[in-house]
Amino acid sequence: MIEVVVCGEKSDGELDYLSNFLVENYKETFKTNNENIKLFSQNVFPHFESKRPIIIFKNFYNLSIPHNNIPENSICILNPQNLNAINQLSNKNITALSCGMSNKDTLNISSINYPKAVVSLQRTIKNIHNKTVEPKDIIIDLQNEYDPYSILASCALFLLLQTKDTQQFSI
Numbered sequence: 001m002i003e004v005v006v007c008g009e010k011s012d013g014e015l016d017y018l019s020n021f022l023v024e025n026y027k028e029t030f031k032t033n034n035e036n037i038k039l040f041s042q043n044v045f046p047h048f049e050s051k052r053p054i055i056i057f058k059n060f061y062n063l064s065i066p067h068n069n070i071p072e073n074s075i076c077i078l079n080p081q082n083l084n085a086i087n088q089l090s091n092k093n094i095t096a097l098s099c100g101m102s103n104k105d106t107l108n109i110s111s112i113n114y115p116k117a118v119v120s121l122q123r124t125i126k127n128i129h130n131k132t133v134e135p136k137d138i139i140i141d142l143q144n145e146y147d148p149y150s151i152l153a154s155c156a157l158f159l160l161l162q163t164k165d166t167q168q169f170s171i
Contacts (some may be wrong), residue, residue, distance in 0.1 A: 002128055003053040004157065052128065054160055056153050057085040070094065075128070077156045079149050080105055097125065097160075099152030107152050115142045119155040127160050141170040 048071050055070070057078040070076075072093045078085045080098040089096055098105040103122065110118040117140045125133050138155055146154075154171045 001050050002161070003048055003050045004056065005053055006056045007058065054128065054157065056157065057082055059149060075160060077153050095126070097156045099149060099156055101148065107156055109148055109152065110137055112148070112151070114145055116140065117142055117151050119152060121155075121159065125159065127162060129163060133159050133162075133165075136167060139168040141168070143170060146171065 051071070052073045052075060053071060055074050055076045057076065059079050059082060070088065070092060074092075074094045076085070076089055076094055076096045077099060078089075078096060080086070080100040080102070086096075097107065099107045101108055106123060106125065107119055107121055110120045112118075119138045119140060121133065121135050121138065123135055127133050138159070140151060140155060142151070151171070155169075158169050
């Protein structure tokens with residue numbers, strides 16, 4: 001089972017479309033139940049059933065739980081300006097994918113011109129299936145105008161969940 005947790009305040013509307021994104025891009029996964037994807041959106045962590053959950057931090061996430069509730073080997077997607085999340089993740093055995101505008105971030109936006117965006121994966125990562133994903137540019141067809149972090153976090157999630165090498169998707 002793959003668990004995707006979106007953590008943050010409800011007032012922070014970022015990433016609210018992620019459930020639609022998962023259903024649209026992973027219909028087969030939902031239908032066949034080979035790998036169940038559970039999506040939570042809340043300010044506290046659920047009890048995790050998977051050994052390697054994906055945790056996406058919204059921009060205004062103020063961690064109100066002890067950091068030891070974050071499972072070892074988690075994969076966390078975060079904005080590098082979210083110091084609350086960064087402080088909680090320090091000294092943990094987790095994979096952190098920073099999504100920002102700097103070339104030091106794991107993913108950054110190479111270009112954006114509605115209805116397309118190009119996101120650059122700056123370094124090699126391991127996806128949820130333990131396959132290596134090499135640095136590359138990913139073309140994103142935008143159905144709406146999204147803020148840069150939402151585009152980057154969606155792209156990170158796409159790269160983590162993909163089972164075949166694809167360099168284009170829609171949100």
